[in-house]
Amino acid sequence: MEAAQDEDGLILYTGSGEAGERQLIERFQEETGLDGDLVRVVPNQLTERIISEHQANQLGADVIRIDGWDLIDQLVDAEVFRSYSDIPSDISIPDEAVHEDGLYFTTYNRPYLFAYNHEVADEELTSWEDLIEDGISSGDIGLTQVRAAGSSANLVHFQLDVLGEEWLSQLADTSPRIFDSASPLTDAMARGELVAGPVPSTVGMVAIEDGAPITLVAPEEGFPVNEYIVGLSEGGDSPNTAEVFLNWTLSDSGQLAALELGDYPINPELGAPDLGEGVDMPPLDDEGIYVVDPEEYQDLLEENAELWEELFGYTG
Structure with a gap:
């Protein structure tokens, strides 16, 4: 957190819905005081962009959120993600949400x-x-x-x-x-x-x-339900802010924020989404x-x- 305060804020590349992602970024900013912004592109096009930028050493993302196991495999093969194992001990996530020893994580089930x-x-x-x-x-x-x-x-x-x-x-x-x-x-x-x-x-x-x-x-x-995954990118300009964002996303605070938007959290103890009257x-x-x-x-x-x-x- 201390190191992140000296950075310019994270950039999230996402294939998820823009309006929901902006609400999550705003919640992250409110709870941490750190800045963030996003680039939203449909997942198949986003994958092409990420790989192209990465190969040119110009990847603009600090964090990537995407779905589609075929697209995820493409990003793994292109060595876009960097592994992360420093999740704080007070954050409890199920084993099945951790992929390839922390190369990427399930962030919610939509x-x-x-x-x-x-x-x-x-x-x-x-x-x-x-x-x-x-x-x-x-x-x-x-x-x-x-x-x-x-x-x-x-x-x-x-x-x-x-x-x-x-x-x-x-x-x-x-x-x-x-x-x-x-x-x-x-x-x-x-x-x-x-x-x-x-x-x-x-x-x-x-x-x-x-x-x-x-x-x-x-x-x-x-x-x-569709698993959205999140991972840290290789070469991002704000690596510490990215790690704080990943920790927050996997924490109860981040999971509850996603729950309020209509997603199932990775921790089932947090409950099912409330989609309004008449939707059970x-x-x-x-x-x-x-x-x-x-x-x-x-x-x-x-x-x-x-x-x-x-x-x-x-x-x-």
Whole structure:
């Protein structure tokens, strides 16, 4: 902390939602007095940028937050992360949140739910099945394309495994609008241009806080959660501030801040997110919560993506 006070503040490169990340940075600043800022890019493009900057010895990040086990492997192979083992003894994190002996850490588990505009929907929606019912007209649904991020690939993995290919085919028959990120999808839903669509919990929560007339749904059939990881970068300009930020992120203070935004903390004792009236979020170990195995995710990534693109006629 003493050394960090002589630095200019950290830069966080993130593939997570910008509005939520800015709230976390603000909370970090309030609790530590240290400065921070962020660069937000969709994860697949962010990975390319990080590797390119790193290879040119011009990486602007002190800390990296991203999802997608394939993208994480690319960053590991490019030797972007620096290992960290000096987590204070009063910070308790589960062993499964520590990866490759501290090269990177799971920072929170983000639910991927769906939302709908309750001012334009004909009736209350409660399940994934509702998205393919007759009440949904052509073009009423928004989707994030499968290769945009690990979260979108993880969602498709869940949909194929739990809901089935036939369900996904029927969803494609609704002629949904395709987006590269969940934030513009949610904005379109808030304007009434869409009725419904899958969204990460934090993106939906931020929109609701901003007055959007949307309702989040924890579907009856279950939903996936996506692991976001955080790691310190090699060569950052504010290494001490970065370490304080990582400690804070893994501490109860940082985890509670993420919980308030709609994420499951890595410490289950801190509870489940409160997404508002009528949204009953189960504990993280509930059988309805889908956590994909990283190896299974990698094995089926390309196969699932190609099937999704074929069903939706998506060519980028």
